[in-house]
Amino acid sequence: GKRIRTGRRVPWAARGPRRRRHWRAWALFVAAGIAAGSGGAYGWSRTADGRATAAWLGQAGLWHARVTALRTVDARGVVVDLALLRVMAPQGDAVVGGAVVWPVWGRAAAQAATLQVGDEVWLQGALVRPSPAQGGARAPGRASGRRLELRGRLARVVHRPPPWLRARAWLGRALARLPLPDSIRSELPLCLSIVFGGEDVPRGVHDAFLRAGLLHVLAASGANVVLLERAAARGLRPLWRGVRVSWLPPATMLAFTWGFAALCQFSSSIVRAAWMASYRHLAALCGRHGASGHALWFAAVAMTAADPAGLTSWSAVLSFVSTAAVMGALTRQPSAKPAPATRWRWLARRTAGWAWQAVRVSVRVEAAVAPLLAVAFGQWTPWAVVANVVADPLLACLLPACALLCALSVLAAAFPWCTPLAAALAWPVGLGVRALSAWVTWLAHWPGALVALPPVWPGWLVPYYLLWWLLRRVGKIGRENLRLRRRGRAQAMI
Numbered sequence: 488g489k490r491i492r493t494g495r496r497v498p499w500a501a502r503g504p505r506r507r508r509h510w511r512a513w514a515l516f517v518a519a520g521i522a523a524g525s526g527g528a529y530g531w532s533r534t535a536d537g538r539a540t541a542a543w544l545g546q547a548g549l550w551h552a553r554v555t556a557l558r559t560v561d562a563r564g565v566v567v568d569l570a571l572l573r574v575m576a577p578q579g580d581a582v583v584g585g586a587v588v589w590p591v592w593g594r595a596a597a598q599a600a601t602l603q604v605g606d607e608v609w610l611q612g613a614l615v616r617p618s619p620a621q622g623g624a625r626a627p628g629r630a631s632g633r634r635l636e637l638r639g640r641l642a643r644v645v646h647r648p649p650p651w652l653r654a655r656a657w658l659g660r661a662l663a664r665l666p667l668p669d670s671i672r673s674e675l676p677l678c679l680s681i682v683f684g685g686e687d688v689p690r691g692v693h694d695a696f697l698r699a700g701l702l703h704v705l706a707a708s709g710a711n712v713v714l715l716e717r718a719a720a721r722g723l724r725p726l727w728r729g730v731r732v733s734w735l736p737p738a739t740m741l742a743f744t745w746g747f748a749a750l751c752q753f754s755s756s757i758v759r760a761a762w763m764a765s766y767r768h769l770a771a772l773c774g775r776h777g778a779s780g781h782a783l784w785f786a787a788v789a790m791t792a793a794d795p796a797g798l799t800s801w802s803a804v805l806s807f808v809s810t811a812a813v814m815g816a817l818t819r820q821p822s823a824k825p826a827p828a829t830r831w832r833w834l835a836r837r838t839a840g841w842a843w844q845a846v847r848v849s850v851r852v853e854a855a856v857a858p859l860l861a862v863a864f865g866q867w868t869p870w871a872v873v874a875n876v877v878a879d880p881l882l883a884c885l886l887p888a889c890a891l892l893c894a895l896s897v898l899a900a901a902f903p904w905c906t907p908l909a910a911a912l913a914w915p916v917g918l919g920v921r922a923l924s925a926w927v928t929w930l931a932h933w934p935g936a937l938v939a940l941p942p943v944w945p946g947w948l949v950p951y952y953l954l955w956w957l958l959r960r961v962g963k964i965g966r967e968n969l970r971l972r973r974r975g976r977a978q979a980m981i
Contacts, residue, residue: 553570557599763810
């Protein structure tokens with residue numbers, strides 16, 4: 488009849504008022520970020536630049552603008568985000584400002600797709616209000632939101648890429664100078680795309696990764712930040728032991744993270760991972776531990792304050808949902824099994840645990856993002872779980888090796904003795920990239936690799952994710968009760 492004190496409450500009693508206040512505060516910060524950023528992203532009519540731009544509605548002229556972003560809607564259209572600089576019209580010239588969009592579809596979309604962020608363009612046309620009905624249900628006009636549209640043709644373009652794009656081009660030239668055979672050199676573009684994303688790869692390779700459910704590998708996902716940051720921290724650990732400066736490791740990793748994000752052109756997934764890493768490094772600078780859940784909320788707050796339109800893009804939504812699914816799958820549970828007696832049994836158990844963890848993560852991520860992919864793109868890749876289970880361990884080895892190859896190729900320009908090291912490393916990297924490409928190509932030819940779905944009503948997402956949360960909550964409560972019963976039986980036996 489003696490009551491056993493376990494020292495831990497059940498989950499429904501563990502959420503006290505303080506914890507509720509924490510989550511409410513984070514939700515309030517996200518709402519405040521959305522409100523603050525919405526004034527810059529959508530409030531063109533409330534600013535002086537917006538009022539000056541709105542005065543030119545319906546008037547034709549030559550518009551000078553700078554490209555701020557490119558968004559591919561589908562195979563038929565592209566939406567180019569522009570920052571207006573000047574307008575030249577028959578009634579006079581004027582300096583204008585504000586953010587507008589230039590939706591392009593049809594044959595002109597191929598010309599607009601060649602633009603880069605930072606380019607200055609001159610468009611001959613008129614400024615109009617958005618008309619989503621034009622071009623069908625998935626026309627580029629749907630992606631313009633409430634911003635004004637610039638309808639016209641491209642008259643002139645001046646390529647002025649930002650510094651990070653120039654650094655990417657310099658990195659490609661450094662890799663091209665390595666003395667390598669053509670069989671290995673042909674894999675370098677895919678190597679750069681795996682690390683930094685946005686690299687031009689053959690259309691057949693792109694379609695194979697799409698059919699296999701591994702298109703995120705070519706687009707520099709947030710996992711790249713985690714893997715490279717972890718590899719860099721382990722490589723610099725002997726240096727930190729010798730320096731013994733508490734603030735230097737977090738500050739160095741903070742600079743490394745955002746430098747890598749710049750080389751990845753600040754894509755949504757990379758920016759989300761960079762903000763999460765920044766939260767952890769800032770917590771380390773303050774002598775605190777940054778929780779992963781709080782880091783995800785911090786990333787949402789920062790991204791909403793900077794660009795709420797970017798946060799609502801499908802790329803950002805998929806990144807946040809997949810990250811939350813990975814965090815839920817990687818929640819460590821204490822094992823009640825005794826430690827194995829021999830080293831081989833320990834190694835077998837660890838290997839089986841890693842394999843089961845890879846399967847569990849892949850299944851959870853696929854279940855979390857599959858409805859969003861069906862709503863956004865009308866596609867489903869049934870073999871994505873199988874592809875990720877094999878590709879994830881290979882990418883965990885390839886990413887640091889590819890990044891080290893890029894660093895050695897850059898150093899070879901100043902230190903010639905690094906050239907043999909880079910050429911020697913290029914061989915295993917090229918063979919690993921070729922193995923990944925062969926696995927993806929083989930899997931892409933499986934029957935039913937890419938299934939085209941009919942239009943899905945977005946309203947089904949609400950009950951789906953509500954059921955997901957309820958099942959996860961019930962499972963967590965059941966696991967906690969089972970753990971408490973096991974602990975009680977163990978203490979009773981003692």
